[in-house]
Amino acid sequence: MTPSINAPDFDLAATVECGQAFRWSRSADGWWTGIVNGSVRRVRQTGDRLEGDFEVRYFSLDLDLRSIVATFPEDEPLRLAVRKHWGLRILRQEPWETLASFIASSTKQIVQIRQIVELLAQRLGRDGAFPDVETMARAELPALLKCKLGFRAKYLQSAARMIDSGQVRLMDLAGWEYERALEELQKISGVGEKIANCTLLFGCGFHQAFPVDVWVERSIKRLYFPRRRVTPRQLREFTRSHFGPYAGWAQQYLFYAERMRQAPPEHLTTRRDGR
């Protein structure tokens, strides 16, 4: 019989579908299948019961969601997003796969990011696992282009090479100060503030990292700065000061709520008419 635990304050579907991970999919029978740290995992949630091949740490089930949300500012927009998607948790993912996935993400739709990550795993990885840094560092550009990376191929290749050669110390970042870790990642060409923050939040345990993409920017402008001009400088200042020590978690609630406002419920497909 499969192992199971009581997992209160947890929404498996929201957690794996909110845009932070790209290798989970749901079967008709309600089971989710994902590849975590190179191995296949099958998980199902029924009410508060979580069963299957789960890892408590990966799903951040060792953290108390109520305590985290208690650190959020008392504002209505965030309160609504949290209520709507209660149980969404930030995953603890592998740093390299996280960085690589988000390098692949720039100006791509989520369905296409999933496709690129899958192609990289199938063509370059072992047994469907995401290719490690060394493998990616040795990969030639044409091989990466076949994975539909387009202009991102050279960025991914140089990222792998900088990490493999020790110029960027990806595996050490978790123990560093946030600002220093952010700067370290931005030494990589093709990695700016947004991708660096995604990597720190989803892959390196920095709860305060606050990625600002087009959806979050739209959300924040609409909810917090209606009919006002906001410069990039002001936006950055706001996202770093307003949301507290778990700002990244707040960001994910805002991101997912904004996506769900415009997308059909179960798939993160896009509409382009803005309504």
Add this chain to the structure above:
DNA sequence: CTCCAGGTGGCGC
């Protein structure tokens, strides 16, 4: 066919 996508680097101001 046209438009656009979890951005970034390089450019001119």
Add this chain to the structure above:
DNA sequence: GCGCCACATGGA
């Protein structure tokens, strides 16, 4: 700093 543009590729 800020605003603009190119950058590959595929889905709508």
